[in-house]
Amino acid sequence: MQRCPRAFVLRYGIAAYATSHPTGQLLKDSFAIQTPWILMQMSIRETIRDYVEDYQMGMKWSTNLIQLKFNQAFRYRIEDRNSIIAQLKEWKEPESIFRRVKPEKHLEEIGAERCIKLIQNESFISFLDTAILNTVPFTKSKLLDGIKTYNSPDFLAEKDEKGFLIRINLFGYNSIDQIRQDAALFSLGMKNQTIVQYSWKNGRWYVHKTNVSEKEKVSMRQLIHLDSKEMDHLLNLVGPKNNLEQIPFADSPRACMHCSVRFLCPAKHGLEEAKLEQMSLMC
Numbered sequence: 001m002q003r004c005p006r007a008f009v010l011r012y013g014i015a016a017y018a019t020s021h022p023t024g025q026l027l028k029d030s031f032a033i034q035t036p037w038i039l040m041q042m043s044i045r046e047t048i049r050d051y052v053e054d055y056q057m058g059m060k061w062s063t064n065l066i067q068l069k070f071n072q073a074f075r076y077r078i079e080d081r082n083s084i085i086a087q088l089k090e091w092k093e094p095e096s097i098f099r100r101v102k103p104e105k106h107l108e109e110i111g112a113e114r115c116i117k118l119i120q121n122e123s124f125i126s127f128l129d130t131a132i133l134n135t136v137p138f139t140k141s142k143l144l145d146g147i148k149t150y151n152s153p154d155f156l157a158e159k160d161e162k163g164f165l166i167r168i169n170l171f172g173y174n175s176i177d178q179i180r181q182d183a184a185l186f187s188l189g190m191k192n193q194t195i196v197q198y199s200w201k202n203g204r205w206y207v208h209k210t211n212v213s214e215k216e217k218v219s220m221r222q223l224i225h226l227d228s229k230e231m232d233h234l235l236n237l238v239g240p241k242n243n244l245e246q247i248p249f250a251d252s253p254r255a256c257m258h259c260s261v262r263f264l265c266p267a268k269h270g271l272e273e274a275k276l277e278q279m280s281l282m283c
């Protein structure tokens with residue numbers, strides 16, 4: 001779940017179901033506005049996916065072409081972001097919160113460098129040269145114990161009659177436990193493939209290959225079940241009149257710093273003040 005229960009409810013409750021209402025539509029648009037940093041990460045994934053598809057068809061890009069393709073993907077996403085912001089003009093506050101930007105040169109360089117380092121990674125090259133890689137759409141969901149779950153890797157690979165699931169972790173990893181937990185998540189609903197994660201950390205790509213045990217799969221399913229129960233509980237607290245009085249705020253002001261719907265949240269004037277006001281209303 002997201003770091004803030006209220007942001008979760010706004011995004012997956014109200015924004016998802018009230019698009020015919022101006023505030024619902026505004027919420028939906030606001031959540032679609034990502035920071036240039038996030039857009040850079042998304043453009044890396046897109047560029048790598050395109051690279052792999054072309055490589056499989058015998059077209060190998062030069063590093064110059066990678067830079068060009070990355071810039072193209074990144075600029076397109078920035079333009080898209082700017083056009084959503086332009087549409088918010090009747091809402092005075094959001095326009096002052098979301099500023100239209102130009103693609104920053106240093107982000108273009110960082111993004112292209114990460115793409116180039118990945119496709120020059122020995123292990124990645126070995127997959128490209130010896131396996132059949134199929135791109136998995138990230139919007140593809142699986143039904144696990146009746147719960148719609150989005151846990152797709154980036155690629156399915158077959159090599160020497162063995163199956164691999166490849167995932168690109170753009171935001172790195174905190175610990176080996178996290179790598180194992182993520183591997184368990186990607187393995188659910190799949191055959192017994194080895195999970196290969198490429199994670200960006202400290203200026204380089206780290207590779208982790210994990211074979212997930214049945215015990216780890218079971219405990220991941222339990223975790224998903226508990227998460228889903230908590231999500232249902234939160235959405236039920238809203239009620240038919242979209243009442244947010246009982247929905248908790250974020251547990252740390254850090255979550256509010258880049259929150260795209262802060263302008264609609266009482267926490268915009270301070271998280272602690274909003275929590276105190278909520279407590280007084282509930283007494």
Ligand code: SF4
Pocket residue numbers: 004005006007249250255256259260261262265266267268
């Ligand atoms: S501003 Fe903070 S408390 Fe409000 S929805 Fe965003 S993250 Fe949650």
